[in-house]
Amino acid sequence: MFSWTAWRRKRLRARPFPLAWQETLGFLPVLHGLSTEEQRKLQGLIHVFVAEKSFEGCGGLEMRDKIKVVIAAQAALLILHLHHDFYHRVNSILVYPSTFRHNMMHRQGDGTVAAVNQSHLGEAWPGGPVILAWDSAYQGGRRADDGQNTVIHEFAHKLDMLDGTTDGIPPLAQDLDPPSWRTDFTAALENHQRALKAKRPHLIDAYGATSPAEFFAVASENFFERPVALKQEEPALYQRMAAFFRQDPARRQA
Ligand SMILES: [Zn+2]
Structure with missing residues (x-):
């Protein structure tokens, strides 16, 4: 049409x-x-x-x-x-x-x-x-x-x-396996919150721990700006972000 x-x-x-x-x-x-x-x-x-x-x-x-x-x-x-x-x-x-x-x-x-x-x-x-x-x-x-x-x-x-909804989970295509995408994303957020509590150095800043929505936004900033470091520190999160955006910025910086 x-x-x-x-x-x-x-x-x-x-x-x-x-x-x-x-x-x-x-x-x-x-x-x-x-x-x-x-x-x-x-x-x-x-x-x-x-x-x-x-x-x-x-x-x-x-x-x-x-x-x-x-x-x-x-x-x-x-x-x-x-x-x-x-x-x-x-x-x-x-x-x-x-x-x-x-x-x-x-x-x-x-x-x-x-x-x-x-x-x-x-x-x-x-x-x-x-x-x-x-x-x-x-x-x-x-x-x-x-x-x-x-x-x-x-x-x-x-x-x-x-x-x-503003919940840190954008609409996910079926090929991304939405349930495991959510599981990995939530695990990365919890890991981040634990790291902050234990005062362990972490690539993603403290603001990212305030909610799943902020975690997705801050993870996106790091995904595009510091992809190699994010991939190293949070490989599962990096893979999920790469699958969502259908881009591999770490390869661009290699
Ligand atoms: Zn924000």
Whole structure:
């Protein structure tokens, strides 16, 4: 059946990739090591992403192509080999110049809910926008070996949310053997929590231990930025992430 969306996307993907955009990608080592075919595919995804999403500068930030491309490229890396619909629930991407403060409802230990005003580098709202701090979105891509990447983190949350729940488990295709995927993922999270308790050094930072959803987001940052170390430290988790994303970034860095 004819689909206007598919037709429009096909045309967008076939567009030549602007030289200035290409230069921007060169500043993002997290993208290095992709094959020529993967680079071409990524460029097509960036074209569609930039055309379809509404990028809005907030807090005085003036929106420009470089910002869109840096965000689109890193978001596109996650879905490079997935069956996907361009994060279809994300219509807008709001970008602040730097850390932004936000009122959030927080459930406290006694069960009451309080509004807290917190600083954020990024947020992914279920069914809503992704909000990012531009300096950290850019630095996250520029420094690709510290396991900290706000764009990957927030868009990993968006993949997790695709099945309607934010539980660290994105929709899993049957060939991934979902029950064992979940078992290995949960075991890795518990292992991480035990390591923190015992003050054992661990690749994944403490924030990853706060919930399965954060563990998936932080594991995704490490999967793309420090794949070799993650594979060494958490081989089962690495294999499950590689199976989910259908990518093997450790091989790209070998
Ligand atoms: Zn998070």
